Structure formats: structure tokens, C-alpha cells
Amino acid sequence: MTWQQSDCNGEMNFVFFLGCAFFALVSGKPCDPLSAEHEELILSFNKKLLLFLEDQSTLPNPSVHLALRLSTYHNLGMESAHLVRLKTDLHNNLESLLTKHQPVTGLLALYVLALRASCTDLSSLKINQEPILVQLKRQMELEKDHISASHRPLTNYYQYSLGVLALCASGVRVSSHVSHKLVRAVEQGKIKHGESECIDTLAMAGMALQCHKEYAPAQDLAQLELALSTIKQKLLDSQRPDGHMGNEFSTGLAVQALLAMGSQVSECSASIEAIRTDIKKGTYHNPMAISQTLPALQQKSYLHVKTKECRGEDDSLVVGPKPTLPEPSSQEVSLQVEVITSDGSTTTYSLEVPKGSSLLDSLKLLQEKQSGFTFETESSLWGPFLSVVNKERARQADRSYWHLSSDGASLTQGIGDYKIEKAQKITIKKTSY
Template identity: 35%
Template structure:
């Protein structure tokens, strides 16, 4: 498991001459751009369907579309308008709006050349015509930090705290040294790990956030903080690289895109050609059909990152997505049936541990095969789900539900390895595969 590194400011100064990252250009070749366009089409089609059904827009997808080399300007403008309306509705009606979600909304608006502090909000009390999402994000981040100070954990998680700091920094809002220090200390003290698993996603967004803050520091009285950030960045990059697999993935398939952004903004040298080759192979086999998954990888395939949002040309809407680009053939699955072993266990209270063997067709999504188990044995395998940006999210099994205050959740594994896809996308394809749903803490 990756660990943090703690050194003094003097030690950092002594090592700066040693750590001189190599600038690197890493992106798909011209003949590979069709793969990227196909992923962009997946996102555009998803958001157009979402708009038609009145569903909540996905800010991560808008971020990816705005950073792309090709644009569907109508879809992007429509998404911006829907995000602004949804943000105001959430605040006015007291709907769930976590700090990380507010941060993503702010980043997506900024990428679309809209000021989050002037979000159109007709009908506000006091005659105001705009809502200040930047102030709301400042408030949300303070609540996260206050919870860290009092309980040693954020209200949500350090991934969202990193997004908060990144978004405020990108809006040119000075972030308190205490907030930055809290993130650095978490990176050194195991705050980026879930059990024995290091969260490459969290570390990568933390790198983006800390890099932004580092670049913004000009005042002499903040130079000590800058040195601490430099040291933290070095350690985070080391930890991220340690999670690289033999095929070039970093962490897992779906954390690799953010990891590539982190390595890019720190100009870190790595075998990016191998990484891109694997990503394109997996894209060709259908691994990024989920629009959220596509949004996480497309910026990195074109060597773009979230720190470039302020550099986007707001008038550059001339290029459009080529709707004639055909999707690649979907992966073919063997015909017939397989036997899959499922187990559901309470890994905290040890109140139950139930197993079942089910025969299913090759390639059904996990949730579909779970519903089959539910019909066979409803007492043991009844479950509830909520929709998230990644698709269905299992909230409870046997009426045992995850709880953010108690930091509990349902973890899904194949064998002893955590699933690298959501339950709405993962397909059991191996004869005799063992899949476990385990109630766990984080």
C-alpha cells in the first residue's frame, strides 16, 4: 500500500535539485482520434437523452466535452443552462448538494465561460438575480475542514475536499493554509486509503488541487506552505506511480485518466504510450460505454487536464462532432451459460454470511444477475439502489444500509479484488467466478 512522506522544509530544498520532472507530451495519434470522437459521441448522446427525460446533468461530462478538441456546441450550451438551473433548485429546495458536487458544478461552469459566483437565479429573495456558488463552496469546504478538526475525518471524503480546493483555486479564490495543510496531512497519514487499497483517484485530484495552489502562491509569507506542497506532490506522485500495473494502468482502469492528469501537470515521465495503448484497447472492447467512465478518460487521451479550464477559448465552437462516426463493434461474448458464486456478508457486525450459486447467460450486467438471486432467495439477497453519476449504486442489502456518518458502505469484489466497475456495468464472464458483496468501512 502506498504511504505518505513527511520531511522538513530544509530537506525539500535540498531535494528540489534532484527531483526535476521531465516535460512530456502524451496523447493519442492522429489516426487514433476516431476512438476519442466515439467516446465524445457516447457522452453527447447520453446528455441529450438526459435532457429529453428531464434528468440531472452531469458536470463531469460537461468538463470533458469542454476540454475536447471537437465540440457539440448546442449540447454544451444546453448542459450549462441545465446545470445552472439545477444548482439553484438544489439550494432553494434544500436538496442534497455535497461539497464535491458543488465543486464540480463550479468547474463545469467555469469551463463553459460562466462565472459560478453569478449563477442566474431569477426569483431569489431580496430581489437578487444571481446566486454565488463560490461562497457556497467556501462554506462547504469550511464544514469539511471543521469536521476534520473535530473528528479527524471530513464530512464526505478527501476526494471531495480535493475537488473543493481545486475549484476554489481555479476561480482565483485564495484557499486557507489550514485547508491545504489538512489535505497534506491526510495524504501522509493514510487518509487516501480505503482499508488496504490506495485511492489513486483521490491522490490524483489532490495533485491537481495542490499544483493549482502552488502555482498561485506569490506572497513571501506563504513560501513555507509552498515548500510543504512541493514535498507532498513528490510523495503523491511516487505513490501514484507505485500503483502502475504491468499493462500501464494506474490503480485501475477507471482511475487511470485522473492519474494521467496528475502526472501531466507535474511533468512526470512515465510510459504513457503503453498506458494509452491499453486504454484504447479497453475502449475498443467496450469498457468505456458508461458516459461517466468516458468523461474520466477523454481529457487525458488528448493530453488535457482540469488546470487548463481557464485557457479555453470561449469563442471556439466551430468544430463539431462528426455524427457519422460509427461506434466500434461491441465486444462479443461467448454463447451459453456460466455458473457464478455470489456471497453477501456483514464484514462489520458479522450478523450474516450467505452464499448462493446461480446459472446465468454469459455477460449479464451485475444488477440483472443480482435481481435473479433476489427472486430465488429474497430474504438473503434483497437490495436497494440509488442512481449516481456512475449508474446504479447499491445502498442496502438485507436492510443493512451504508451510512456516511458511520463511514460504512457495500464493497463489491471479484475473488479478493475490488470491482473496477460499478454494479451497473460489471459483467461476470468467468466460469465459476466468485463475487462478494461485503459490508465495510472506509
Template identity: 40%
Template sequence: MGHRWLLCLLSFQVLSVPVQLDDIHGDDALLIQSLTLKLLRSTDDPYKPLNPSVHLGLRLSREHNLEKEAQYLQKLREVFQPTLGSSTHSDQEEPSTGLLALYILALRASCEDFNTHPNRRLISQLKHLLHEEKQHIGLKGFPISNFYQYSLGVLSLCLTQKVIDHHVIEKLVHAQEEDKFSHNQHTSVDTEAVAGLAFLCLQHSNLYPAFLMEKLRNATIAVKEKLVQNQTPGEPDILGNIYSTSLALQFLWALEPNDNEAERSKFISILLNGVKKEHFKNPMPISQLLPVLHHKNYLDIAKLNCKDEQETPSLDWVPGSRGSKVNVLEDDEIFVWLSVKVGTGSSMEYSKLLYVRSGSSLLDVLRTAQKDKSQDFTFETKVTLSGKMLTAVKGIEASGTERTYWQLIKAPDTPLLEGIEDYIPKKNEHIILRLAKW
């Protein structure tokens, strides 16, 4: 589940004075600009994986460092479109449906010509992946990757104005009707939102027969209803969680562009409050948030013409601290209880009280546990667009075939939505690594 961000569900209060959408200035304007700078700095960080979503976030901003955007697009091109016969090409693993879709969207946001031979090959590759995903849905009821990536693929082809196989579209519509956009028995707001954007794009294209257009309209309405149903109890302006709210708002505002401005201002205030509390640290959620703060969504990619774009002087390149981690403000140690659970029983495969520096990440806690050879604790990770993802604990691997993953739990039963690099355990917390189904 590389595209899904195990990020932390946090509470927010509505600010007393809502931000006016067309009048963001002062500290709020600087705050938004700081997010753009974070994305720009991430493009120069060799420790972060190349991420087409970062480029999308930068392109859908009102502020630009065009030189850095062009340089980052070239880095992406070298990975996703290496020259034939090069060592990069021979060693490069084929991208997943979602990753290839994001790269094509990044090219579209840079006004690339999709009639060139290299770009036509990309489109053919994505169509082939979607065909295989569609067949897998027919056999197993779910795609090879997941419905989030499948939705991104449909959205990407639509925004490049390519005709999509009716059966590919109908599989996505049917999945929405059958409530299959779920993760661990909870609705995936991210998937609903991206699928909704794809449904809207397909309707706007006017390339499909009346019966399919009617299905798309009904599916779009159903997505809106599902998002409303997933408002956080006690926090009706949070859709799923603070991070998924960004994508949900992209869809809702694309659906109703002239909706109540006071409501929009309230959402913007909530998101900016989250930024002020430094909850948006990872480039991936920042790249999805930035378009919302600039009153844009992924469908606006089709409106970009890349002409007469102006540099923003205050975005002159300032190198960041490469590979830097969270600043530790305290030197004292805290203890964190770490446990491992496999299966439905109450017994733990591993349980240990660990002492770590205050401000350490969960990844630091895992490394501390692994250093204690007497406890036989091991773990493995893989690099994703959102940072390192836990893939194995004590030799037990998460399995795509078995649809299992290592879930991060704050005891007794609160799932963490931040990843192991981003979550900072507090003093006396009990963290459970649980092998769960998705």
C-alpha cells in the same frame, strides 16, 4: 462514496507500436471520437443522472458539438442553480462538496463570469462546505464527505482564482503527509491525483505566503512518489487500475509537461487498448479519460477562452439508444453463485445458485435473486454519477456514520471495481456482497 467508481481491475498489454501524441490518426482517431460521441449521447439519456464531469470531458476535448454542450450546461444549471421560488429549488437537495465543485469547474470550462451574483453565491456555498469539512477533519480526522471531494473543492476554488482559507489548504496537505488518502487500506490513486492537481494549481496562483508554498511543493513531490509506488505489479504502466490511470496521468503530465514523449505514447497506447476492449463504457471514467487522450488535464480549464471554437462536422448529433443496456449476444443461460457476507467470520447470510441469461449485468443477477421470495433476498440502490450504487442488502444499510459500504467481491477475494450496472458476471462465477469498512 458516490464519487468513487467501483470499476473492474483489468489487464492490458502495451501495443507493439506506441501512439504518437501529436499524430493520432486513422482507427485511433476514430476511437477517440467514438468516446466523445458516447459522452454526447449520454447527455440526452433521461435515465442517466446529470453529471458535470461529462461536460468537463467534452470541454477538454479538441472536438466539439457546441450546441449539445450548451444544451447540457443549461440542464446542469437548472439543477444546480434553479431560480428562487421554483418547485425545483424547493425540492432540490443541496449538492455535496464534490458535486458542487464539479459543477463550478463545468462553468469555468465554459468561460462563465464568476463576478455575477448567482455565481458568487456558488463560490460562497462551496467555501462554506469546505469550512464544515475542515472542522470535521479537526474533530474526527476525516471530512464529512471524503478527501477526494475535499480535493475537488480546493481545485475548483483555485481554478476560479479565489483565495482559499490557509487552514483549509493545510488540512489537505497534512492529510497527504499522514497518508490518509486511502480506501479499504489501499491508496486511493484518484484522491492522490486530484489533490496533486490542487497543489499544483495553488502553487501556480502565487496567492499564498512562502511557508505555505513550500508545504505545497513538498506535498506535490510526495504525491508523485505515491503514484509511482502504486504501479500495478506486472503492469508498471497502470497506476492503481486502468481507470484511475487517467487521473494519475492528468497530474503527472501537468507536473512535468515536457516529460519523455515515448513514455507518454506508451500510456496512450495502453488506454486506447482498453477502449478497444470496451472497458470504458460508463460516462464517468470516459469523461476523465478523454482529456488525457487530447493531451489535457483539469488545469487546462483555466486556459480555455471559448472564442473561435470550431464545430467538428463528424460530431453531428446522432441520438443514442436511450436507456439501452448491454447487448446480449447469446440466448443461453449461465449460473452465477451469489452470497452475502456480514462481519469477519466465514459464514454467509445468504448463498444461492442463480440462473441468468448470458450477458446479464450484476444488477440483473440481484433482481433475479430478489424475485425468489423463498430466500428473503432484498437490495436497495441509489443513483450516483457512475450509475446505480448498492446501498442495502437484506435490510442492512451501508452507513456513512459507521463508514461501511457494500463491497463487490469475485470469490475468493478479488474486489470488483465496476459497478452493479456495468459488471457482467461470467459463467460459474461466485459473487460475494460483503459489508466492509472504508
């Protein structure tokens, strides 16, 4: 279908119109420029994700794999090569994290979902000599016991939900004790990102509980239904006038969840439109953001993994051209970096950075200036996570992190993605949650 691969970005140019008319003629379906443009956006997202598969410098990303497998368009060769990397590199990484008793619930769950989406036989797959689903069940028990003892999971409710979802999508019934803890968290309003309600986590919990509903014993159903309708209402209430639910990076998950919970596509149309506008603006370049949004754009959710069959798949997808990196700007902007430690003491640093630099590069510049400012990062699926500032570490175990804001507004991106386009004050504040 050549008309889908044209370069048209919503403008009804003549070539596109001819293509559309031709399609209408051969397919017998009406020519719908809106849906043709929608397919273009989906393809552009798919191609971006394929480009990330080519990058061998980082660990293979199970979320990217999952999104590609749920897509209508495929490059089966590249997907199988990536699956091999998941089963070796990511697998080894998980084994080593488990040996060190590090909490891995979310990563393990995403790995299971990615494997399941590739129709891998999970019963034969072992991780540290144990079947992978048994390992995931054990992680969920640890998480559940941690909630009983400390009123919160070892990791967070987003990963807890991913765990429930991955087990359920693999045909494993999670214990009522495990699902009950998630239901309670929803009811008690414990689903937070820092201080505010976390739409991403509510969405993931919605998909997990919706999946679990099929297995739930009759006596749990009423409470489960109540939690699901609470989630649905909170997602709908989170919709901003511009259509986003939460922010740009949670809207895709929120749409996925609403569709999984039985909403009609028409109920999500404002949010899908907001996503389309974001894509055209170039908001999504982080592979995680793209991977969480692509299924929603195709009116699918992570729940589709459960029924995924890998037969008769399309194999037409090709890698797009590599994006050209913008030239470094010769123009400089003034940046202030304010660090507020846990005891409230504040230090402010000033520097000039090239306009358009990432916050990460700006912090490196500041560190190189021997200003006294130092920092360290940890790698994560979303990129570099700021973990140590001026030798003070913020960690999950202490329930603290370095919160980022610009001129008082909380950043919606991390240090790797946020760009300094104008003079501003970045505040890095040690925060408990």
C-alpha cells in the same frame, strides 16, 4: 479533415493511407498513422459522450460536460443545451440537497468546474440566494472543521480535492488551513479507497495542490512542494507492467495529474498506450469513466479550466450512431451470491442467470425468486450504488459500504456495469473504512 472520421481502427487500410497522404500533402505535416489512430480514438470518445447528453432520463452530468468542454472537438449547440440543463436541473437538485444539509462538496465542485469550462460568469450565479463560490467555500470550511474534529472529511478526500481545485480554477484563493489539511492527508498516507491507496484521489489532490501553488504564501511552499513530489512518486510507483496506474479507471486521472504537475508526455506514454488499448477493448462505456479519461488522451488536465477561453472553438462534432445492444443470451451460468453482514454472519444464495447479465439484473432476479435476499440502490454519477442488503444499510456517515468481489478478487466496476460472463461466486461484504 475527412481522414480523421474514417472507420480505421489502427489497421493501415488503403483508403486510410490515401487520406493520410492527402492530409500530408495539404497540411504540409508528416503523415503519422499512429497519431491519426489516436485522433480516431479521441473522436470515438467524444461521440460517446455526446450520446449521453441526449439522455434526458437522468440528471445532467457535470463531469461529462467538463470533459466535452476541455476537448478539442465540439458540438456547440448540444453543449449549450446541456449547460442550460445543468443550470436548471442540477442547480435545483443541489439547492434541495443543501437545504437538507446533505454533503455536496464534490457535486458542487464539479458543477463549478463545468460552468467555468463554459466560461460562465460565476460571480452572478447564486445557489440558495448565495453566490455559488461562497457556497463552495462554506462547504470546504465544513469539510475542514470535520477533519479537525474527526480526522476525516465529511465526504472524502477526493471531493475535498475537487473543492480546492474548483475554487482555485475559478480564481479563488483557498485558505491555508484548507490546503494544509490536504497536504497533511497526503503526508500521513490517508488517501485511501477502502483499504488500499487511492490513485484517483492522489491524482485529484495533485491537480488541486498544483493549482493552489500559484496562490500559496511563501511560508507554505516548501511543504506544498513536498506533498506534490510525494504524490508524483506514488502515481509513478503505482504503474503496473501493462502501463496502468492503479487500475483502468484511475489511469486517466493519474495521467492528467502528472501532466498538470509538469511531467512530459513521454513520461506518461506507457499509461496513454494502456488507455488506448482499453478503448479498443471496449473497457470504457460508463460516461464517468470516459469523462475522466478523455482529457488525458488529449494531453490536458482539469487545470486547463483555469485558463479556458471559449473563443474560436471547433464545431464539427456530430453524434455517432447509437450502439446496438447485445441480444440476451440463451445460455445460463451458475451464480452464487454470498452476503456477509457486519456481525460476520454469512448467507449464500444460488441461481442461474443469462450469460452476460449485469450484476444488477442478477440481483434483481435473485430478489424476485423470494429467496429472502433483498437490496436497494442509490443513484450516483457512476450509476447504481449498492446501499442496502437484506435490510442492512451501509452509509457514508457510518463509514461503511457493501464491498463487492468475485471469487475473492475485488470488483473494479459496480453492480450496473459488471457482467456475469462465467460461473462465479459474488461476495457482498459489509465493510468499514
